[in-house]
Amino acid sequence: MASSSYSNPPCAACKFLRRKCLPDCVFAPYFPPEEPQKFANVHKIFGASNVSKLLNDVLPHQREDAVNSLAYEAEARMKDPVYGCVGAISVLQRQVIRLQKELDATNADLMRHACNEMANNSAFQGTNPGHNYSGSPRGSSKFNENNPGYYYPSNYNPWSGGPSGDHDQGGGSAV
Secondary structure, eight states: OOOGGOEEEEEEHHHTTTTTOOOSSSSSSTTTTTTTTHHHHHHHOOOOHHHHHHHHHHGGHHHHHHHHHHHHHHHHHHOOOOTTHHHHHHHHHHHHHHHHHHHHHHHHHHHHHHHHHHHHHHHHHOOOOOOOOOOOOOBBBOOOTTTTOOOOOOTTTTTTEEOOOOOOEEEEOOO
16 A cells, blocks of 8 residues: 555646646646646647656756746637737737827927926016026026926927037036
């Protein structure tokens, strides 16, 4: 009765395959008995023999990552048999592109709003936003005392993506 000394419950793979789970079972560390669906999906997509060969070919410290990848792909293939996880990746990439465009549009709106505020504040104070009236010897930046914290060089043009006009090398101030 030496075989009864090993009394651990069989792993999900051995239980699914209806075989005895031995102490050196290659599946046991990665397919615990509490997760039977994990092995069922992997077996249905890849086959137990292929998974066993793969686990034996992979270095021991990489096996858990390999099993997690197989389980993820198997679950994705169960949901989408044609594209699998590639379909999910494609959906996420399109979402990132859409959100990037939305962010770019919002940043442009924010810049337009900030420039309009600057122009309104300058017009209200009787100053020309293209000229420096701060008394700075370099004369290269705009300062708005009502809205501190923003820095704009005097030759900055937000619509062209950078400086415009004459490109003097003066310092800057908070606007």
